Amino acid sequence: MTIADFQNMSDQVKQPLFFAGSARRLILAAVLAGFGTAACEEVVDVRGNMPHPAVVSQIKPGFHKKSDVENMLGTPSAVATFKKETWYYIGGRVKTVAFFKPEVLDRKVVIVRFDKKGIVSKINARNVAKDKKIHLVERETPTKGKDLTIIQQLIGNLGRFGNPGQEDASNQ
Numbered sequence: 001m002t003i004a005d006f007q008n009m010s011d012q013v014k015q016p017l018f019f020a021g022s023a024r025r026l027i028l029a030a031v032l033a034g035f036g037t038a039a040c041e042e043v044v045d046v047r048g049n050m051p052h053p054a055v056v057s058q059i060k061p062g063f064h065k066k067s068d069v070e071n072m073l074g075t076p077s078a079v080a081t082f083k084k085e086t087w088y089y090i091g092g093r094v095k096t097v098a099f100f101k102p103e104v105l106d107r108k109v110v111i112v113r114f115d116k117k118g119i120v121s122k123i124n125a126r127n128v129a130k131d132k133k134i135h136l137v138e139r140e141t142p143t144k145g146k147d148l149t150i151i152q153q154l155i156g157n158l159g160r161f162g163n164p165g166q167e168d169a170s171n172q
Helices: 003-039 053-057 066-073 150-156
Strands: 042-048 086-097 103-114 120-127
Touching (some): 053 120
Antiparallel strands (some): 086 103
């Protein structure tokens, strides 16, 4: 056998390894593509306490008490700050796709009002996903005070700090 024969044999041996490597690369690319498409799948989350309308319709004003409502609907999402006789059940569905801004599909608020004796006086359900959006004003409120540069702030602090272990004379 000559050296050329050994080179031909080594080329034949390398060929299957080359194809095996490209098959691995192809499988890896397919797996990564699968993960990439799975990451773009939309996810719909239910957030908050969204009571079923059939359960809400069972609550009768003038008959059910706070404890009955809590047993039927669960703990309220919020209780009114000033009028403790108002309970809010807030829930919704939100769709999220990859890294994009979540989209509110549905948002409902069930408002249960009680009288002074703790008996249901009124139930109101609202779909607030369609309500008017409030846009915040981006203005800034000016504040009174000195406009100091960084240098003035640094120099202004020199001499204000006492030595450790000594009491500040201004506190006496």
